[in-house]
Amino acid sequence: MLDLAGRRTVARIEAMTPPGRDRGVDALRALAIAGVVLGHWLVTAWVPGPGGTVSVSSPLAFMPELAPLSWVLQTLAVFFFVGGYAAARSLRAAGDPARARAAGPARARTDGPARAVGPAWVRARMGRLLRPVVPLVLVWAGIAAGLALHGAPYTTIRALALPALGPIWFLAVFAALTAAAPLLLRLRPGVTAASAAAVVLIVDAIRFGLDGPAWLGWVNLAAGWLVPYMLGLGWAEGGFASRRTAVALLAGGLAGTAVLVAGFGYPASMVGVPGAEVSNLSPPTLAAVAFGTAQVGLALLVRGPLERLMRRPRLWAVVALVNLSAMTIFLWHLTAAAVTALAALRFGAVPGLLTPPARLGWLPDRLVWLPVFAALLALAWTVTRRLNDRVSRST
Template sequence: MRDLIRRIDAVTPAGRDRAVDALRALAVGGVVVGHWLVTALVLDSGTVRTASPLRSMPQLAPLSWVFQTLAVFFLVGGWTGARGYASARARGRTYGRWLGGRMARLSRPVAVVPVVWVLVAVVLLASGAGLETVRVLVKLVYSPLWFLLVFAALTAATPLAAKLHPLWPFAAVALVDLVRYGLGGPAWLGWINVAAGWLVPYCLGAAWGRGGLRGGATGWVLLLGGAAATAALIGWGGYPVAMVGVSGAAISNLAPPTLAAVTFGVAQCGAALLLAGPLRRVLRHPVAWAVVALVNLSAMTIFLWHQTAMIAVTALGLLADAPVPGLHTVPDSSGWVLARLAWLPAFLLALLVCVAAFGVHEHGRTVRGKRPTQELEVRRA
């Protein structure tokens, strides 16, 4: 283990901004743990359905502020996109070649997910599982993939995003919400915010990557301004407290993104800028950096397979004679929350198995005699 830690530290390029990798790792962790905590698979008369503890226990909604970290993903994506595109141009690479490389890295680990889950669905149906149960499980796995479609579109728009001021997409989101909620406009207008809403943190990340944002004053302005705006929108604007979707709720802050979700994301971006300096200091320690580096090497695999890991543990729990608390029971009490927390290590273990099985599709097959840590020599954040 010590040799691995030293090797990771040794092969890391000197100019790599380790804080950006740490922010990506934190964002991945937030999404994974958040999904594991707010998604319950309830066994109901032989059929599996999803339920959210946030619906029966709305007092837990503020916890979603900790685990809804999508804005940090897009912030880091804008940073890496802007710097990667600028570096490609400096080396004489065309936009097409640069984008093709980015899309290949993004799509390679995704391609195996539908293949595996088509086989899983067939096996489940053949073994007697109900069509509705299979539909629920497949939807649970596929639903987070919307993020990758939006991320790919924004990556393709990096040359534009690098020149676009974040206030423009922010104004578009505000206008859409004004028309939808204030003037009774059509609900479909909200889907404009899928692009405009996430373009705000992506543009902030691009500006950060170009050196246009600093962690001090700018970070505080974004954090405090975004937090104050979010509090006002929740307190007086009628927006939901939860920053994740809650089944049965009249308004979702994420599907599509609302102005409250965007202001909340702005606050997260400010916090990320403020954390960058302390993170750089912490990550000088080889052990801390090794953990972050290993998470980043499998970040896409973790994102793609974390729901499968939860489903696998839940399915194994069906071997018990009765519904298992925290796995198959209705999430309507603090007892369920405590039971679900106790299951998190099992979910993590199942996820590690998935990473071991499917991680090769993210970083490619290594040549015999070479180690995956060698990717750190060539793979940019």
């Protein structure tokens, strides 16, 4: 039961929500963020070694039968899909606010006025996306410096910092696609998404079929995530709205993923596994693109039911709060886990935190630590929100 303050918060959020707000899309974004956070918290492990070293590991490296866990919790494609949709809607509102208010949740093509505000819109978006990165980088610069001064091995510093700073890579790609959104809206979404998928196919063929250079795979970092982002732009423009299209994307994506994994040797895990020769995610492979397409199809199918579910004020309040904090949650969730592991190093082998994730019982042990991670993430959210408020007031 909610106390009086909780009920007032729920009522205030409900009252402040515009009538035309697409709550189903907000629910999709919240689910995507939750999937990323929970997935990382469950598969990122730190293992102490000799001489004070620490290495990164994953239960997927020891128990490949857990790969289906990554199919549920690797939701980045939905994140990019909803990001494309939101960018198109925001550009339309900036170009013609009256038309955007009248349209409500309906989706019509973005026209000239929306595109004309592109530069100002991009500057505002970049500020919102990139401002939370600065405190994160400063915190880890301080942690790394402190560890180095206390004689921590470089491998230990790297093992703690790299996963925590990993979200910046994806945010950088997301920011680049967002900056390009006014131009991308001039293109045909379906054709552009298919062309980007073709680029991923060609890159993978060269890398894996012709023994091409590994660095070429990083072309897929932009091309791979452009696919769901363009589908999101197209959805906001009135495309991909039919149930038949959603089912085709879901079925086609699943079939393509199955063929690539079973017939062409792509990893079954949709997240990176330490020590694995090939990762589906770093950089994205054709299997990741196919799987992401299936996720987009599923998102289109469940958006309607989610919209109806979000009419419940308490559920909507949770989703609204997650959306307001999406970037902070995304950027800081692995820092919460890494800082917990760092603080526990003095205690040696801590079950579920600083032990090899080599047995099934490791997962229940890790679940015990999730409330600690969540508490630290909430603390990071509180601190960064205050910092952002001060920056906003001073500019």
